[in-house]
Amino acid sequence: MEVKTGPLLSTINYPADLKQYSEQxxxxxCQELRQYIIDVVSxxxxxxxxxxxxxxxxxxxxxxLNTPYDKLVWDVGHQAYGHKILTGRRGQFHTxxxxxxxxxxxxxxxxxxxxxxxxxxxxxxxxxxGMAVASHYKGEKDRQxxxxxxxxxxxxxxxxxxxxxxxxxxxxxxxxxxxxxxxIDPNVGALKEYLTSxxxxxxxxxxxxxxxxVLTKLSELxxxxxxxxxxxxxxxxxxxxxxxxxxxALNFRYFGPVDGHDVKRLAxxxxxxKDIPGPKLLHCVTVKGKGFALAEKDQTKWHAPGLFDKIxxxxxxxxxxxxxxxxxxxVFGHTLVExxxxxxxxxxxxxxxxxxxxxxxxxxxxxxxxxxxxIAEQHAVTFSAxxxxxxxxxxxxxxxSFMQRAYDQVIHDVAIQNLNxxxxxxxxxxxxxxxxxxxxxxxxxxxxxxxxxxxxxxxNEEELRNLMFTAQQENIGPxxxxxxxxxxxxxxxxxxxxxxxxxxxxxxxxxEDVAILxxxxxxxxxxxxxxxxxxxGIHPAHYDLRFVKPLDAAMLHEVFSRYxxxxxxxxxxxxxGMGSAIIEFMADNNYQANVVRLGIPDEFIEHGEQPxxxxxxxxxxxxIISAVKKLAVSRTTKTMAS
Numbered sequence: 001m002e003v004k005t006g007p008l009l010s011t012i013n014y015p016a017d018l019k020q021y022s023e024q025x026x027x028x029x030c031q032e033l034r035q036y037i038i039d040v041v042s043x044x045x046x047x048x049x050x051x052x053x054x055x056x057x058x059x060x061x062x063x064x065l066n067t068p069y070d071k072l073v074w075d076v077g078h079q080a081y082g083h084k085i086l087t088g089r090r091g092q093f094h095t096x097x098x099x100x101x102x103x104x105x106x107x108x109x110x111x112x113x114x115x116x117x118x119x120x121x122x123x124x125x126x127x128x129x130g131m132a133v134a135s136h137y138k139g140e141k142d143r144q145x146x147x148x149x150x151x152x153x154x155x156x157x158x159x160x161x162x163x164x165x166x167x168x169x170x171x172x173x174x175x176x177x178x179x180x181x182x183x184i185d186p187n188v189g190a191l192k193e194y195l196t197s198x199x200x201x202x203x204x205x206x207x208x209x210x211x212x213x214v215l216t217k218l219s220e221l222x223x224x225x226x227x228x229x230x231x232x233x234x235x236x237x238x239x240x241x242x243x244x245x246x247x248x249a250l251n252f253r254y255f256g257p258v259d260g261h262d263v264k265r266l267a268x269x270x271x272x273x274k275d276i277p278g279p280k281l282l283h284c285v286t287v288k289g290k291g292f293a294l295a296e297k298d299q300t301k302w303h304a305p306g307l308f309d310k311i312x313x314x315x316x317x318x319x320x321x322x323x324x325x326x327x328x329x330x331v332f333g334h335t336l337v338e339x340x341x342x343x344x345x346x347x348x349x350x351x352x353x354x355x356x357x358x359x360x361x362x363x364x365x366x367x368x369x370x371x372x373x374x375i376a377e378q379h380a381v382t383f384s385a386x387x388x389x390x391x392x393x394x395x396x397x398x399x400x401s402f403m404q405r406a407y408d409q410v411i412h413d414v415a416i417q418n419l420n421x422x423x424x425x426x427x428x429x430x431x432x433x434x435x436x437x438x439x440x441x442x443x444x445x446x447x448x449x450x451x452x453x454x455x456x457x458x459x460n461e462e463e464l465r466n467l468m469f470t471a472q473q474e475n476i477g478p479x480x481x482x483x484x485x486x487x488x489x490x491x492x493x494x495x496x497x498x499x500x501x502x503x504x505x506x507x508x509x510x511x512e513d514v515a516i517l518x519x520x521x522x523x524x525x526x527x528x529x530x531x532x533x534x535x536x537g538i539h540p541a542h543y544d545l546r547f548v549k550p551l552d553a554a555m556l557h558e559v560f561s562r563y564x565x566x567x568x569x570x571x572x573x574x575x576x577g578m579g580s581a582i583i584e585f586m587a588d589n590n591y592q593a594n595v596v597r598l599g600i601p602d603e604f605i606e607h608g609e610q611p612x613x614x615x616x617x618x619x620x621x622x623x624i625i626s627a628v629k630k631l632a633v634s635r636t637t638k639t640m641a642s
Contacts (some may be wrong), residue, residue: 003036004039004311005032005036006028006031006033008025008028008032009036012029012086015062018059020053020509023063023267023268024264026059026060026350027263027264033058033082033086034291035291036090036093037055038052038292039310040094042307042308042309042310043307044097044533045097045304045305045433046081046104046304046433047078047079047104047303047304048060048289048292048295048302048303048304049145049299049302049303050076050078050150050303051079051081052288052289052292053079053178053289053290054148054178054623055082055290056260056261056262056266057176057178057260057286058080058082058083058086059263059267060263060267061146061176061270062473064271065144065270065352066144067087068087068112068113068115070143070146071131071132071143071145072115072148073115073118073127074118074132074148074528075148076118076121076150077106077119077149077293078177079148080105080106081093083106083113084096084102085103086110087113087451088113094351095435097434097607097610098608099606099607099608099613100129100344100608101304103434103607104175104433104435104607105117105118105437106118107481109348112457115127116128116131117435117437119436120402121152121156121437122155122156122157122158123158124147124149125163125175126161128175129165129171130558132145132166132169132173133169133171136171136172137170141172142256144172145171145172146173146174147173147174147175147176147181148176149175149177150177150178150180151177151180152178152375153375154177155352155374155375155376156374156375156376157378157379159377163175163252166252166279167251168251169279170277170278171278173280173281173457174270174273174281175279175281175282176284177256177282177284179257179283179285179286180260180285180286180287180288180299183536185197201297210512220279241342244359244584247281251278252281253278253279254280254281255269255273255278255281257283257284258282260285260287261290266284269282280610288303293404295315301315304339311455323491323492324487324491325424325487325488325491325493326487326488327358327486327488328426328461328483328485328487329356329358329426329484329485330358330361331464331465331493332357332397332483332489334358334361335465335468335469336348336395337361337362337366339469339472339497340366341363345391345392345472346393346395346472347395348362348366348369348370348371348397349380349383349387349394349395350370350373350380350396350398351375351376351377351379351402352372353398354370356399357397357398357399357424359372359397364504371383377398377405377406378406378408379548380398381398381409381413382409382413384396384421385413385414385417385419386423388414388419388421389419393422394421394422395468395471396421396422396423396427397424398423398425400426400440400442400482401427401431401437401439401440401441404426407433407446410447410478411449415450415451415612416452416476419478420477420478420479421479422468422471422480423480424483425440425443425480425482426442426483427440427484428457428483428520428571428572429441429485429521429571429600430613430614430617431485432486432607433608434607435564435607436604436606436607440482441572441600442572443482443572444482444519444548444573444578445572445575445576445580447480447549448549448576448577449576450478453480454471454478454480454503454547454549455475455480455481455482455547455548456480456481456500457482457546457548458480458483458520458521458546459518459521459546460488460493460524461490463502463546464481464483465493465497466497466498466499468481469498470500473499476502484520484521484571484610489524500546502547502550503547503549503553504546504547504552504555505544505552505555506543507542507543507544507555508530508542509540509541510541511530511539511540511541511542512539512540512541512632512633513540513565513632514540514541514563514566514567515542515543515559515562515565515566516542516543516566516567516569516628517567517568517569518542518544518569519545519548519569519578520570522569522570523544525624526615529624529625530542532621532625533621533628537634538634539561539632539635540567541563543559545578548577548578549580549581551582551585553585556585557589560589560591564592564593565596566593567596567597567627567628568582568595568598568599569624569633570599570617571599574597574599576602577599579595579598583595594631596627598623598624598627599619600619603616605617
């Protein structure tokens with residue numbers, strides 16, 4: 001479907017074209033850009049509310065700056081759709097997040113305007129500071145460096161580390177704080193309250209403009225007046241807000257708050273800030289979903305709504321004619337509440353992903369026992385460790401790719417102390433359209449090498465429930481449960497709990513010639529493959545490991561004693577993953593077999609739909625069938641007994 005472009009936007013292919021227009025034209029350009037994003041995302045899907053909220057800021061930045069010479073760094077990046085449209089990719093924008101199309105996030109290899117690849121939060125300040133220091137080192141004193149970061153991303157420790165360092169470098173750095181009180185879910189914590197106090201202080205906002213005029217005149221008195229100007233400015237801000245300005249305490253010049261939807265004023269301010277040396281912070285107040293009423297009203301729902309009717313606002317969802325399997329995340333959410341009702345020690349922790357992980361179910365049912373700690377994965381893990389020292393059983397729910405940000409805490413604060421923290425890693429494996437930054441490819445490998453850690457992955461919803469039930473038993477120690485994005489395979493999933501013996505796998509089907517060893521949801525691909533192969537007289541055995549650590553040694557002794565051809569299947573990286581563990585077992589026990597490993601190869605996998613990526617990586621049902629046929633013998637018998 002071809003999307004019509006507004007008359008002004010249709011002439012803008014790059015920021016140089018934008019600069020041909022007057023400031024009076026910027027409002028119309030913003031209207032056309034916002035409408036174009038609505039038109040395209042409504043029919044193609046993608047992140048929505050975040051990009052609508054920064055339309056004016058995006059236009060103002062490219063209008064006032066000399067990009068790409070000036071370096072513009074977006075934090076997280078799901079708000080950068082407008083940026084992509086204005087920087088040579090309007091014609092490709094309809095391919096956003098589609099296999100072989102443009103990325104949903106800024107990406108260095110995609111455009112010279114994408115100065116830093118992102119996807120995870122809170123990296124922009126450190127990256128932009130590195131660029132600023134490099135420019136200073138090379139003598140490029142006219143180059144600007146701008147980091148655009150949301151108030152949600154500002155809660156992460158990395159953002160504060162960047163601010164702390166920037167305050168002593170005196171580099172040409174501008175941090176633009178996009179304050180909308182939202183990340184995906186509403187922001188939490190003391191920083192949110194602090195920013196709210198600034199934006200809602202009537203006395204401060206009333207005095208701000210009048211005082212700035214006086215201070216500007218004072219600054220003209222000479223170089224020695226500058227330090228007095230800064231002292232007066234700080235004193236006024238501190239008095240009116242009844243607290244010191246946190247950013248100025250870090251040696252940043254603070255400007256704002258300003259209306260993040262007043263494009264002409266934003267452009268003017270950014271032009272002025274280019275002439276002010278040293279680290280600066282511009283505080284912009286915006287509305288996530290601006291310009292689309294439903295997105296403004298329900299910002300969490302419209303963060304990434306999928307396909308929708310742009311006129312009625314109806315989100316398009318197919319209505320099945322029979323009960324469907326639930327999402328794994330929802331099984332987690334409901335099961336956690338069920339377990340917590342029976343075990344008063346259980347608490348839930350999420351780093352700013354309550355709806356994405358379904359921790360919001362427990363937060364609603366038991367608000368005093370579920371904690372959203374903000375975008376702060378390191379803190380989430382160590383906070384969980386602290387809870388565990390006092391006899392509680394924390395279920396720390398973090399996306400697999402985000403857990404990478406807290407790896408030291410997993411080792412140092414949880415595993416070394418052998419604490420019973422249950423890590424529930426959502427979005428494990430290939431996550432889909434978000435691409436390389438969000439695939440949970442590495443958790444099996446990076447968790448497997450940690451002493452004291454139990455690592456399990458369920459093949460279906462019932463197994464997830466039982467693993468969660470097992471993990472909260474007494475004195476279990478560190479326990480990782482990983483499961484994928486999307487739905488499982490059981491419509492009738494809510495069954496009585498059963499404890500699973502730790503390290504105990506199960507045989508799905510007996511067979512001949514070839515043994516398939518799977519871990520997690522991809523075991524269902526093997527089940528489908530075996531059905532097809534059985535119809536052709538080929539009968540591989542199938543074993544569900546359940547646990548990568550500890551391995552089921554008895555089951556593996558059986559496998560290596562009976563089979564000379566073994567296929568391992570995992571939704572994770574081949575280097576150091578489950579297949580590697582099987583080969584290690586084979587070597588340690590002096591077995592010899594032909595082991596074929598199917599999984600994610602040693603490369604970063606780009607974005608696309610999950611089935612597309614499974615096929616590309618070679619471990620979907622068809623790939624399993626092909627691998628078995630290369631090793632097995634076809635017989636006239638129809639089936640093997642399970």
